[in-house]
Amino acid sequence: MNYEVLAIDKHPERVQRWSAQLDRVVQADATEDGSLRQLGVAGFGRAVVAIGASVEASVLTVLALVELGVPQVWARATSQKHAKILSSVGAHHVIFPEAETGERVAHLIVSQLLDFVELDDDFAIAAVRVPESLAGRTLLDLRPDDRYGVRVVGLKVPGEHFRSAADDTPLPREGVLVVEGGIDQVHRFARLR
Incomplete structure (x- = not known):
């Protein structure tokens, strides 16, 4: 859709797999607000947190994005409790894509x-x-x-x-x-x- 996309993942094999299809793919820990700040994430209008394997990583990433002032944070939830936590730390939109x-x-x-x-x-x-x-x-x-x-x-x-x-x-x-x-x-x- 002609939007600049920055993808962040801590696993090098995923970074390698997506590097040819996206504008920028970076290996980093998205739960670290310092890493997000260095990558310029605060300048983006929207962020999507699609972490499903770790509720903790999902929540910490949303919290870091909200604290950086990203205007719209979309987050994938894996359960109702997960959704409640994501909302309470500031996610603007919580989705259940599988459901x-x-x-x-x-x-x-x-x-x-x-x-x-x-x-x-x-x-x-x-x-x-x-x-x-x-x-x-x-x-x-x-x-x-x-x-x-x-x-x-x-x-x-x-x-x-x-x-x-x-x-x-x-x-x-x-x-x-x-x-x-x-x-x-x-x-x-x-x-x-």
Whole structure:
């Protein structure tokens, strides 16, 4: 995405592996605020702490970054207690990538969804195939908000790029829709034939 990236790891084999793919890869101990200061980390707008093997190293690294004044510190947590500690030492964003990916994949496995992003406890955006029974009809005719509890926000005609959905656009046979709404409503809409 054309951002400068500095990767830090204390293991030389990881530094070697990533050196060809990232701007700068440095072997250092990220728990040491002196090392981070020497590397100029305080000048970065964002930091990601993806340490999962050691809760202590993760927490100490977040603490060092916060004390250096990094404006946004994102940290990977491996448990709820780990997340609580990361937040208490100043992490701005705590994520559970394995759990979040697992939930997303579970939605895809048990449904007709092509893609799925949960934005809140009961709100999602998903990509679904145009149900055969709705092909050729317009959103104005179908009124998916009223009938199915979802809003169609985009569509993809075969051979074209995604675009915004308009009320008068016929839904393309074998096309893909981007819908938003409650999780149950999105799943029900995806099951239409």
